[in-house]
Every structure is written in C-alpha cells, then in structure tokens.
Amino acid sequence: MGVKKRRKILPDLLTVAFREFSDTIKSRRFILLVVVFGLIMVASMAALISEQTSYLGAMPTGFLGRVARGMTASIGYLAPIIGIALGCDEISGERERGSLKLLLAQPIYRDAVINGKFLAATLATTLAIFIPSLATVGGAMLYLGVSPTPDELVRLAVYLVFSVLFAMTFYAIATLLSTVSKKTSQSVMLSVGVWVALTVIIPLIAESVAGIFVPRPSLHMPQNQTSGPETIRIIMNPAEAEQMTKFHSMVESVSSITPNYHFDKIGLYILGGFSGVGLLGTLTSIGESLPLLEGLGQCWPNIVVLVLFALFAFVASYMIFTRQEIR
Amino acid sequence: MEYVVETAELTKTYRSHGITITALDHGKFQIRKGSVFGLLGHNGAGKTTLIMILMGLTLPTSGTAKVLGHDVVKESLKIRRKVGFMPEGIGFYDHLTAQQHLDYVAALNNIPQGERKGVIDEALSTTGLSEFKDRKVGVFSRGMSQRLAIAQTLLKDGELLIFDEPTAGVDPEGAREFKNLVGQLNKEGKTILISTHLLSEIGPICSDIVIIREGRIVVQGGVSEIVERTMKEEGYWIEAKFNKDAASLAPILGKLEGVSSMEVKGETVILKADTDIRSAITREATKGKVDVLSLRRLEPSLEDLFMRFYGREEEAKDIA
Numbered sequence: 001m002g003v004k005k006r007r008k009i010l011p012d013l014l015t016v017a018f019r020e021f022s023d024t025i026k027s028r029r030f031i032l033l034v035v036v037f038g039l040i041m042v043a044s045m046a047a048l049i050s051e052q053t054s055y056l057g058a059m060p061t062g063f064l065g066r067v068a069r070g071m072t073a074s075i076g077y078l079a080p081i082i083g084i085a086l087g088c089d090e091i092s093g094e095r096e097r098g099s100l101k102l103l104l105a106q107p108i109y110r111d112a113v114i115n116g117k118f119l120a121a122t123l124a125t126t127l128a129i130f131i132p133s134l135a136t137v138g139g140a141m142l143y144l145g146v147s148p149t150p151d152e153l154v155r156l157a158v159y160l161v162f163s164v165l166f167a168m169t170f171y172a173i174a175t176l177l178s179t180v181s182k183k184t185s186q187s188v189m190l191s192v193g194v195w196v197a198l199t200v201i202i203p204l205i206a207e208s209v210a211g212i213f214v215p216r217p218s219l220h221m222p223q224n225q226t227s228g229p230e231t232i233r234i235i236m237n238p239a240e241a242e243q244m245t246k247f248h249s250m251v252e253s254v255s256s257i258t259p260n261y262h263f264d265k266i267g268l269y270i271l272g273g274f275s276g277v278g279l280l281g282t283l284t285s286i287g288e289s290l291p292l293l294e295g296l297g298q299c300w301p302n303i304v305v306l307v308l309f310a311l312f313a314f315v316a317s318y319m320i321f322t323r324q325e326i327r
Numbered sequence: 328m329e330y331v332v333e334t335a336e337l338t339k340t341y342r343s344h345g346i347t348i349t350a351l352d353h354g355k356f357q358i359r360k361g362s363v364f365g366l367l368g369h370n371g372a373g374k375t376t377l378i379m380i381l382m383g384l385t386l387p388t389s390g391t392a393k394v395l396g397h398d399v400v401k402e403s404l405k406i407r408r409k410v411g412f413m414p415e416g417i418g419f420y421d422h423l424t425a426q427q428h429l430d431y432v433a434a435l436n437n438i439p440q441g442e443r444k445g446v447i448d449e450a451l452s453t454t455g456l457s458e459f460k461d462r463k464v465g466v467f468s469r470g471m472s473q474r475l476a477i478a479q480t481l482l483k484d485g486e487l488l489i490f491d492e493p494t495a496g497v498d499p500e501g502a503r504e505f506k507n508l509v510g511q512l513n514k515e516g517k518t519i520l521i522s523t524h525l526l527s528e529i530g531p532i533c534s535d536i537v538i539i540r541e542g543r544i545v546v547q548g549g550v551s552e553i554v555e556r557t558m559k560e561e562g563y564w565i566e567a568k569f570n571k572d573a574a575s576l577a578p579i580l581g582k583l584e585g586v587s588s589m590e591v592k593g594e595t596v597i598l599k600a601d602t603d604i605r606s607a608i609t610r611e612a613t614k615g616k617v618d619v620l621s622l623r624r625l626e627p628s629l630e631d632l633f634m635r636f637y638g639r640e641e642e643a644k645d646i647a
Contacts, residue, residue: 016435105382106436107408326385327379
C-alpha cells in the first residue's frame, strides 16, 4: 500500500495562511485590539477636535484638517502594538504548544509556514487598521457634518496602506524575536522593549545628543500674547532660527534610525499640513500640503527605508526559522 | 531483504553552551519492511534526534540515511509525504476541534476535499475519537490528545509509521489500545517504528529492536535473534517440570554436558547450560521413566536484554 500521488490543490502557503487568518480574526486578542484601537482613535480625535475648537478658537479647514491629526497620533502609537501583538508568539507560541511539530511533520516546506503566517498577518493587520480608522472617519463625518473630498479620501487610503506597512515592520521585528526566543514571555518582553526604545527612548536620546552639539535656542513669547491661532508667534532672531534648524536637523539624523521617524515623515508628506504633525518637535505650518503624488515623490527615501526595516526583520526571521534545528 | 530505512555512519553533533554534544555517533542500522521496530533507550539517548534526522527535520552532521529509498537531506518532503509521523511532545491548537485539526492536516497532505471526510472519520474511529470529534482540543485529556496525535499520523495512509514515545503519560488502558492498534496496522502491511523508554509497554510487540545509548547503537536485530545470541553467549536457562519428585533425576541431569548449575524445587528443576539441552533432558526423563509435564527455556525479557546491554556499555566505558 502506498500513498497516492496527488495533484497540488492549494499551495501549502495558502493553506497555512487561510488557517492562520481564520484563527487570528476569530481570536479574542484580535477583537480586543480592534475595539481598543477604535476607542482610542475616537477619543484622541474627539479630544483634538475639542482642543482645536476651544483652545485655538478656530478649526482648520477641510475634513482632513479636522481629523488627520487625531488619526496620525493614534496610529503612530497603536500600529506598532498591533504588529507586536500579532507577531510576538508567531513561532515561540507554536513551539511552546508543540503545534510546530504538528506542522513540520507534514509534507510542507518550512518557508510555507512562515510565509503563510506573514500573509495572514498582513491581512489581519489591514483589517485591524482599516476597520477602526474607517469607522472613526465615518463617525467624524456624521459628527462634524463635513464630507471628505475625493483627494482627501485618496490621501487617507494611502496613509492607511503605509500604516499597515508600519505595523508590519513591528510584526516582522516581533516575529524575529519570537523566532529566536525560547518562550513567548521572553519574546513579548523583548518586543515591548524594542517598541519603547524606538518610540520613546531614541527620540529622547536624539534630543539630548543634538543638545550637546547644538544648544537648543530658548523661545520667547511676545508680552501681549492673546489666545487664538492667528496670534501665536514666537520671537526668534535669524541666528537663533539657524541654530534651531541645525538642532532639529541633528535630532532628525539620530532619529532616522527608527522606523517611527520614517513613518512620521511619510504621514507628513501624504496628509501634509492637514495632519498638523510636528516632526519631532518641529512646527509644521498648516496649509503647506503638497499634491499627493508630489508628496510621495518627496518621501520615497522614507518609504524605501521603512520597507527595508520590515524586509530585513522578515528575512532574518525567515532565515533563522528555516535553518533552526527541531528537537 | 527489503529495507524501509537504512543508515550508514549517521552522526549528529550539537554545540550547546560552548560544548560539543554528540547526539548520534556513527549510527548504522536497517529497518525491515513489515516489521515492528523498537528504538529503545533512556531519555536523552539520541532516539528523537535519530527520528528527526529520518524525517528530514534535522540535518545530520555526517553519514547518510535513506527512508523508503529517499535521501533524508535531499528528499525530505517526499519522506514526509509517505511517512506518518507522531513526534514526541506534539501539541495542538486549543481553540480547534479534533475534526478541524485533522482537516487542517489533511489539507497540508493535499488530500482532496471530497476524500477528506471519509479519511478523517476512519482515523477518528480507529483511535476512538469519533464521539469527541466536535470537541475543542483545549479540553482534551492527555490521553485524548495522544489519540489525536495518532489519528493525524494515520491520515496519509503511509507505508511507514513513526511514533516517538507514543505511550508516555498514557494510562495502561491507552497503552494497551495502542499496542492493539500497532498489531492491526502491522497486519495491514505497514512498517512501524516506535521509539520508547517504556520497555514493558512497547517491547513485547516489537519484532526488531535497536538499543541506543548516549548516541551509540549498542545492539540491533530481530528480538528472537538477539535473545538467541544472548543465551548462546551467557548460557541457557531451562525449566523442566516432571510428574513426580525430581530428586532421583537430578544427579543425572546435573551430569549432562554443559550444565553449569542446577536448582531443584520438588517436581521442578531449573538448569543453566552452555547449550540448549532440552532434548537431552527429555531423553534422560524417558530413561528414568519420569514424565515431562513441561520443558521451556527461560528467555531473557526485553528489559533483561536492555539492562544487560546498557550494563555492558557501562563496563566497557569503565575499562576504557
């Protein structure tokens, strides 16, 4: 008796991806992530809209002008968490459960396992980012009574696509750590450590390092300052302005080792002045938006670097996983 | 003779904490087609490493191995397509049911959708899991998980089935059922490789064995051949029961050629001799007009052999 030779029905990669995707989106963890992400996004946007109307006294114009800042603030922090939550037990979890042995005992190549997981995670991340974002945008449309223009919609969609890429960068880092860690607890701790380092510590170090070489000039507010955006002015002489430019240039140079920096830059170029994103403390004047294609043309180096971050982490986990001894 | 597994000088070394560990040391053995092959050894002896190499999941450091004619390094996928494998410490996804697990495994083995239900139902029925097929594996007992592990092995109808520590942690009833299943599968023509350190449970069903210790194969062959060889080397123990007190016959039996010791207990005599002297005992009993009620060799059990070969290795090591 032998095993019948069968025609390949579905590539193994898709079989693994389908199972992984189905398991992920039905898991409590994923549902919780989407709900929490949505709530934080709504809260963040509501707070910013309220701040814009009460503190600044006037709201920026256009749909994106009102919602983009809340969106970028939430996604900048939450996209990495989505990536880490999906990637931190990808391999170590399978190893701990013993299900890795179940998979590898079957006639499939190891790369089908890791590629299938990556494909499933990409789809799940897309859902985790698009569902709360679109729900929030819809809610904001109803609340503000303003509809986005086609250009704004395209900008939002493109920004969300890069948000998925940003989340997948952290997924790839978490998967790499999960591949080399013996236990999931170890992988989770390492992943969170990396996130804190890239999101908080390195930007702080960047400012400190820049401060050593180029002292940050002090800002002077005019004595007759009143509330309202039109009256916010900072007194700075040309020498101080140059010093400030040098300071921020140095901060950016140090921060550019993080994927967060590049994602912030991409966000700024896609959503433009709408986002109100102050790149690492720099002030972005509202209304400076470039046309989308021109913005993408300006930030392509950041896109390439972000892709390289994700690719490097994924290729490293791929190579380690496919060569790991199974004992 | 046709072999399903052949290895030559198979060696595997690991680096661990700066030390080189030899998990397998120039292993050479064959597995006959149609046999129930026991891979015996203590925990850490190198059994799992050997199996992982045979399944193409670990690369050998040197040497060669072929499974069903396929090279373990170059054709591991073909091997896993034809060999049902239950790894030690296999685990499942808690949120999936037994049926869903088997469906996933069937899909990975490229079993067409139309055939899956029949194949899965048969595997569930064979392992006694039919009534639990819709239950999530998270609530399964260890024994039930072990049955599911066996069920996934049966899905692909492989020519060779490999079970690594199949009865570890299983209750005696489960172990008995496993033995029966192995017997049934073997009758269907399948070759079965069982790795275990629990000799009393699995040993009796093995036709051939390899005893492995610290990565080295210390003995291999058919169980009956090894028993015969051991008795030839260490002497035959023969128990004879007569219809009356054996005291009158004892002096004659004690003088038979090759007898080195004898113990008499009423109608029973136990002798140790260099050769199998059962026919001589019958002859002397007939001469002495004593009926022989039973006459049997006291063969060493697998546990005896195991301990004997392990002991020998220890002695050899001490001498070296």
